Amino acid sequence: MAEKQGAGRGKKKAGKLPRALYEQELYRLQTELVKLQEWVRTEGTRLVVVFEGRDAAGKGSTIKRVVERLNPRIARIAALPRPTERERTQWYFQRYVEHLPAAGEIVLFDRSWYNRAGVEHVMGFCTPDEYRRFLRQCPVFEQLLVEDGILLRKYWFSVSDEVQQQRFRRRLEDPTRRWKISAMDLESITRWEAYSRAKDEMFADTDTTESPWYVVESDDKRRARVNMIAHLLSTVPYQDVLPPMLELPERPSATGYQRPPRDLQTYVPDHASRLGR
Template identity: 55%
Template structure:
């Protein structure tokens, strides 16, 4: 820890800081648990998480502290890390990404979530629009969906021909081996949920005005084409899980366990050490006895409604 005050002074301050962290995570947890009245009966029959909430919060904060150490190590050693998050719609990719990003420095750890390709991008080499987002030395990039769109949604929805899909499945192992040779650490996660769990999560979004934006026509079609997605996933695993970049499956029915398991596993894949830091000392403020603070107009201030 980078000490900026004595232990006696730090204890109440640190306790308050930890409480603020807990409150922030609790806000997200309450949002996850909000149940529209139309779904209460269905949710009562649904299997709930068995992990203790206090244990979940304390483990999450501990793992997030380790993520900060990992990021320090990546910057210190000039490493390049890419993590792909794939899986069925509503499988929990976004929730894990949100928890990873919650405490780290967003300047050197960033999320890439690309929209559908433009007409111009459709004429480029398929991997081209992803290459520009790859990390430089000291950076971590999290892809919220990736070049594997071609093996999944594009294949199932008919946006790519079978020839294009076959070209992709043939090319992607060589592409990823080239990334590995360039020094990139590539990690690939697939988030898996059951048919019943996805149905419940989609219904939650349909009946929750704050989450309806998460549903797209493609999401709804993924329900209709569940089995086609399963076949596409199996073919993708068979052709693209290579020693340099194997697939790792995260069981996602229990959101809390999925978050802890994924973060813990990611930390295990990149050996890291704590980077030594100089003790930070807060300098004294320069005081000018002749300076008088100006009184600003009341209309400049945000009304204190709370």
């Protein structure tokens, strides 16, 4: 499963998913995600979804589509910053444990404890002993989560070197995306094979029967999003929970209350009216 330069050459790739078809299917899948959410809430289920992969592989945009129509009180994103000095002295998994879901919650990890097997290992931010300890402890940690009843799903977003380069370039040129790229991201270009090796070693130790990895081909972001969401839905035995019947009440007649004059309030200027002039 290594992502090496030139990987996939000779293999015919699926074409880009047409936008109209993508939007239609995405809406259908998001409707199912709402049903999944209600099932999680009513059944008291705990669902954890881990998103990992190369920089610019499409993890963030997929997470955005997953939560787009969900209740943020039920489905939340855990995107942890770099650890503090105090957290560096804790058991490695400790700061992730506090972000795990309670009953009736869904947590999406935008990168996770697997930072240790990826960027920390490749960039030398952890020691060899800390890296080896992680590979030993991670399957045990995840087995404990599964045994406790947590539904754990792990997705690796796989992107080719050519497409990653194109996405990096667009981020550098687009002021609205510039924040999405850092010097650390660009460093990954020169360490492509090191990251490939680290990913393969990580899979060898953590792709277990209890918590397997699922690889998402993500050169086409539209295709990756619908494939990932469809797969997630297929792995959870959710059922459609009928909502309570609600009726819109009739608006009562006015009783003579007079609202204050509009000029006593400060309104936002109508910027939209100046557009197109």
